[in-house]
Amino acid sequence: MSKVIISCAVTGAMHIPTMSDALPLTPEHIAEESIAAAEAGAAIVHLHARVPETGAPTGDPDIFARFLPVIKQRTDAVINITTGGSPAMTVQDRLSAATRFKPEMCSLNMGSMNFAIFPAARRISEWKQDWERDYVVNSDDFIFRNTFRDIAYILQSLGEAGTKFEHECYDVGHLYNLAHFLDRGLVKPPFFVQMIFGILGGIGADLDNLMFMKQTADRLFGKDSFQWSVLAAGRHQMPFMTQAALMGGHVRVGLEDSLFIEPRKLATSNAQQVEKARRILAEMGHEPATPAEARAMLGLKGGDRTAI
Template identity: 60%
Template sequence: MPKTIITCAVTGAIHTPTMSDALPYRPEDIARQAIDAAHAGAAILHLHARNPEDGRPSVDPAHFAAFLPIIRAETDAIVNISTGGSITMGIEDRLAPAAAASPEMCSLNMGSLNFACHPLADRYDSYKFDWEEAHIRGSEGGIFRNTFADIKQVAATMGGAPHHAKFEHECYEVGHLYNLAFCLKQGMFQAPIFLQFVMGILGGIAADIDNLVFMKRTADKLFGTDYQWSVIGAGGQQMKLAAVAAQMGGHVRVGLEDSLFIEKGRLATSNAQQVEKVRKILELQGNAIATPAEARAMLGLKGTDKVSF
């Protein structure tokens, strides 16, 4: 069985500072947690930025530039910059950080969906910052826009010269796999591709094993053997789906973007704690963990010498 790649999604754009003191939003904290996650076994670091003053999601390239060189100086991990930004942002703004940094990888959401987290708002009586409650409640009326035109723009900007980035194709439901198959036929992407099954988001496919098997079976039908794949089990299904995916030959993603918890009812103290836990689970069931160099070879990446940070 091929080695298993662990991705760590360090901060994201959904959870807010009130929800966990461990969620990093200052650049020094994002850098430290990313580096610690890499040292714990994460070969890929999936990165968003935050406004360092109040923790709100940011796509300002300057906010990324405050932590990217630190991460590169202290770890060989693959940097994967999100083009998802936040659901309230347009594609031009969402593309700006990746275009500025020219990373080895960037994420690419393969279809639009209702992306909601509004039920979380009722768990908190007060908030650290005044933007948080409106951000959470507002997702009830939000649409995460990723049209074919948006996908084409990201592919054209990041996939060819001068960036030559590979994509983490985020698929929140089975229709997104068909969107990707269409885009491949249109010549937007070159195989092998890297799929990320995003499961457990309100508005997308539920995080259960039957759905994971269905997504994998559909990917086999559409892409044959010319792809790598990984899974996100958002929330409480994070570790269970990771264990099953690795047994099926897939890769895994953990991190405070996807779940704030280390087990039911107990908040994680860091991203590295989640990486350490999933690594232990995988190694106990016989999976070998891929190094960054091995992950680069598996995914066909350009190398750290060709990034712009």
């Protein structure tokens, strides 16, 4: 049976508390959700932090410190800290936790882009927190910044600690940006490409686009130099996950990417999505990779070499 890495993105920075009661906001809830996702079969947990009192996204490493050690103590999962944070943060804010904790993995957006959720405001009449409405409505003016200089700085500064990356590619151009850094020697095989579909500002969630992104990655990198995974936003999450697995890829689920477990039904937890992904994979003859197997596939340094 072939092994598939399941990543779980536990909370993210774009979904707001009003959208789902299941979205983890406090350090304690983020830890609980991460542990449950790992127990359900996720080899990697992809982590953001929230201000506990309001649920607003934050890059504060002191808040990360309230849940990272708990996850490390209670699971063997690969801890993957965001360097994306939110579009409202500076690059230094986004890097503060990763710089302090030197994790095995960090996410890394492979280019600057528009990143928006403002159409969701039309579906919300009451907001739980004061900050939420402006954050959602004004996302039509969000630019997620990651210039070539930013990316080089992140690769060099975290690479010195042996951290490797979930290279998040939201469009075809991001694959070419990754190829540029591969040519410069700042990225070395084996590396991990996360192809992302359905974000307003990125490539659309059309299956033809998935095929084209994979073909482009194969042409640019060579099939044996990288591992690849797919995530898709909202209602596209499970169909794209399934197609990626059929094509030999890895998968990412979690409440950062979709708040639902099936059409018009909110998920009750991250673990529920991991369990569904695991069932789908089993029907295709796949098993979830263990954290140790994921580390071997991705060439990670091991949890004992972090500062968590």
